Amino acid sequence: MQSQMYSVEVAGHSEVSGEGKPRRSVLSPERLVDSYPSAKGTHQITTLYENFVEGIQRSEGGDFLGVRPIVSGVPQPYQWTTYARVQERVANFGAGLIHLDVKTNANFGIFSINRPEWTMSELAGYMYSLVSVPLYDTLGATAIEFIVNQTEMEVIIASADKAEILLDMSSVLPTVKKIIVMGELDPELAAQGAELDIEVLAWTEVERTGLERPVSPKPPKADDVASICYTSGTTGTPKGAVLTHKNIIATVSSLHKMASHQKFFIPGPNDTHISYLPLAHVFERACQAVMISGAARIGYYQGDILKLLDDVAVLQPTIFVSVPRLFNRIYDRVLAGVKAKGGIAAFLFNRAYATKKANLRRGILEHAIWDRLVFGAIRARLGGRVKHIVSGSAPISPDVIDFLRICFSADVYEGYGQTEQAAGLCMSYRGDLTPGQVGPPQLCVEVKLKDIPDMNYTSQDQPYPRGEIMLRGHSVFPGYYKAPQQTAETIDADGWASTGDVGQWDELGRLIVIDRVKNIFKLAQGEYIAPEKIEAILAKHNLVAQVFVYGHSLKATLVGVVVPDPEALKLWADKNGLEGKTFEELCAEPSVKAFLLKDLAVFGRSSDLKGFEILKNIHVVSEQFSIENDLMTPTFKLKRHTAKEKYAVEIERMYAEIN
Structure with a gap:
């Protein structure tokens, strides 16, 4: 039985009535992490632009972004663009934006499903100190109108279908002057824009302008704003979480430090990630920042979630990041298939499953016979090469976590975080196979539990302290855009941010998310x-x-x-x-x-x-x-x-x- 603590109380912190003492990861009890060392050890990485440059250097000319071209309705094998070539395109596109009179620290929109131009547009923003503001139509037209007008967007980069939505809404988007269309530009779309006094350009046209008229990069500082990420919420008007370069890099740096202690992984040039979780959400963007930091490959799904597993089979990712909903579906399908087969197949599966589940409690993931005989076909559902699985965005059942470890023989991590902390709050550690917990605080934050008397949750509860999860540190956002009242409701005078989630410390100082304050x-x-x-x-x-x-x-x-x-x-x-x-x-x-x-x-x-x-x-x-x-x-x-x-x-x- 493991007895080593995962987190410790912060030294010198006096007790406050109505809350527990703050805790930090045992890997960094004295200092919260806000940067990570370059591979050569010559300097610290403090911004997302430096993170990109680090990835380029680590890649040594390797592949970066991959897509499946669709020819006559049939998806083709992945085609790749190298880190070096992406760097050229990003620099050219960023210079093109400057020539469109996009000012330093100005907000620009990105409106599309995941694709290379999404990532390259944001990287151009990092290179030239611009602020990306993702849009997504699932928020609804009212929310798009609110976001565009609140951020006073003049330039929006969009896929053709989203550009049409914006042009149709032009009467309520008075600040929008230019729409840059990813992919091929339909002349009719440009003509429609001209009638509405909105210039519609092709992404490649902006890129070509920058190629012909280069502009030196204008790198940001750590405290500069990188993005305003609007949370969809479940009711009301969206809130724009202001995220600095430091916020997002703090999350990346925490994972680097964990990896240096063999408690997580940092991908390398031989690793591949499939990008399908919405880039408009900070979870996928934080994932991409981690992939870039280690020079991993990023392959995009073809845009249809129903064909995701087909894309996965072709891409054969080594890293699979998803949400419980998809993992639950795989779990359900596999167990239903076993039940339907019955007989010797069900007997073998159940025996193999029981054997590996018992081995999990001893820290063993692999089994020489059962992995090949029983679990090979299941492993093939995710391409057959997955080494690391990360689940985030919502709680995942302990049964499903065990299932993933048993069937895929992969390290499975459960992350916990929110937009307001750049997804950097907690992460379970490699080798810790205890299901149901999300690990200790990330190394960039400290966490405490605040009493919720109405719900009978207190920091004095026995055997384990319980309360609302509060945190403070480098990944915590400075506030909501143009919303001082909402900011004050979330962050107190001492910098502690509330999450609205109810947590419990276990006996080893790991956090378990047990409830949601608002949904109770x-x-x-x-x-x-x-x-x-x-x-x-x-x-x-x-x-x-x-x-x-x-x-x-x-x-x-x-x-x-x-x-x-x-x-x-x-x-x-x-x-x-x-x-x-x-x-x-x-x-x-x-x-x-x-x-x-x-x-x-x-x-x-x-x-x-x-x-x-x-x-x-x-x-x-x-x-x-x-x-x-x-x-x-x-x-x-x-x-x-x-x-x-x-x-x-x-x-x-x-x-x-x-x-």
Whole structure:
């Protein structure tokens, strides 16, 4: 049993009533990290521009950005551009922006799915001290209007489809003067812009201007703003988190320092990352900064999330960064497939799984026989070469973490952070196979727990202190853009930022995220409900793809909206006299609802849900919660307020049926 502490209390910090003492990682108890040494050891890397230069030097001419060209509708093998060539293109494009009269420290927009021009546009911003402001249409037109006008954007770099959206909105975007289109520029789009007094140019045209008229880089300082990253939130107007170069580099530097202690990894030129999580969100951008710092390759998905695993099979990444939603889907599919096969195949899988699970507790990831005989086909789903898996953005079930380690024989890390800390709050350590915890504080921050008396969480709780997670340090943002009141509500006078999450320290000084302050609600009988916890449990049921749990403060019970797994539901239907029906017909079938309601109750109790946490009625739907229908944020978090409004009639009916 491991007894070494992962974090320690900050020395010399006096006790404050209503909160626990701050803790820091045991790897850096005296000083919070804000930079990392160059490979040659000649200087410290303090900005994202220096990080890019470091990657170029470490790459030694190696590949950087890769895409799959689509020819006659058929995706081709990945084609790569080297670090050196990307550096030339970035310098030329950045110089072109300067010739378009983009001033130092000015805000410019980026509006597109992930693609090389997205990354190169942002790198150009770093090179010439400009501030990127990502846009994404899943926020809705109102939010785009708000962001563009609040940041007074004059130049927006966009893919052709997003450029059309901007031109259609031009009447409410008075500051926009130029739109730079990635890829081929349709003359009709340029003509439409001219009619609206907006200049529409091709990305390559701006790049060519810079090639013909070079401009020396204007590198930023560590405290300069790198980006304003608007958080989608679940309700209300988006808030623009101002992130400095120091904020993001602090997160990168923490991981470098962890790697120097063999507690994490820094990728090298032989490593490959697939970029598909939205670059508009800080999680993917922090990932890219880490990849660049080690000169790794970044391959982009072709733009269709449904074809992601096809892209993964071709790219064969060594690093796979994702969110629990995707890992849950892989988990569900594999276990459902094993159950459907039955017989000797199921026997072998279960025996192999049990053997490797027992080995996990002894710190062993690999098994010479079972990895080849049983888990090889599963490993191939992620390309067959994955060495490191990182999960972030939302809590992941301990069962799923174990599953990933067992089936992929990979180091699996769970990260925890928010936009406001450049994703740099906690990270589990390599070799620590204890599921359910997110590790100690990253080396760039210190963390404390603040009492929440209303919810009976206190720093004096036994056996483990609990409370709202608060942090202070180099990755913590300076505030929200043009929003002093919201900034003051988040960061106190001593620099401590609130997260809105509830945490608990374990006996080794690792953090466990146990609740969400804002998403907690109280039922009529006074019981507090954490819906995300219940959803995470029910989503592991083989028939469930997604679930939204709802409770009303005037009611004593919970109800839910369930999206079944199409494949699993069809298998169940074929065995229960419902063969031949479509997925939509099955979702509307009363017997499906009746079975699901009963089986989810049994499943919930077997998963230690309390009586008041069991759903007493459900509504079954065939439409998945998605970014496109506005039921999920770009990081795949459920938008509760939107879901509540969408299903208001069904919620009322479910409660009426219970009564």
